[in-house]
Amino acid sequence: MSAKLIDGKVISEFFRVEYKLRVDRLIERGVRPGLAVVIVGNDPASQVYVRNKARACESVGMHSEVHALAATTSQDELVAFIEKLNANPAIHGILVQLPLPKGLDDRAVIEAIHPDKDVDGFHYANMGALVIDESRYPPCTPFGVMKMLEYENVRVEGKHVVIVGRSNIVGKPQAMLMLKAGGTVTVCHSKTDNLPRFTRDADILVAAVGRPCMITGSMIKPGAVVIDVGINRLPDGKLVGDVDFESAKKVASAITPVPGGVGPMTITMLLGNTLHAAELKAGLVESARDTMLA
């Protein structure tokens, strides 16, 4: 058996076509959705991510601005900068690229972003809303995973969803979204004893641990849907996920590749959240996002 490929680029394009129409509708009303991306320091990988985010905004007609601040920026300076963006009516979404350089407090910086503009969904207020099913801004990567499953008509309700990884950015919010969709959720992580015991029982397996190729075909239940959130660069420069694609595709019924799987969806959901922020501001929508699977 060879698994069906879940193509994040194709699914992203599907959503971006709809977003473009919604951006046009806002522009007709005199509102152009705007995203400000803040990057501190010169991490090359972060610079690539930030550039891709800005480019994606432009592809759907949104305004974007990238603010590159020196690695020597102090906590107070960064917070003051964010407060200016909070007050800027042309900016509907603010994203501070993580991780921040040493000496800056990621959590305090995230809390400085106004929750209405927190399109990453990382602010306490938005994380809390996610837990009680009222999220306006579901974090982009786990939300992108839900949208991929929805697009592929993968039913979550009643299924055993096993998530490997417990980060604040992916694992934990992914668990909340899967619960909301009616899944029975197990969250595993680096300390889990006998990991294959859990992964082999998963109908839907989400790998988000940041360890290259650690989930192999023998750890997957035949016919499972496998979502690989990992992006790991090997010493030879090759990009691989957390799943060993070659062995996994022989066992799974469907699988996301790396690159070209979850990655493009993360950026697309960022556009969706920014658009939603602008629509909220313009009074076009109510507050909660539709995070349920159909």
Ligand code: GUN
């Ligand atoms: N760094 C890696 N992933 C992310 C993300 O989703 N948002 C932000 N702000 N930084 C990141």
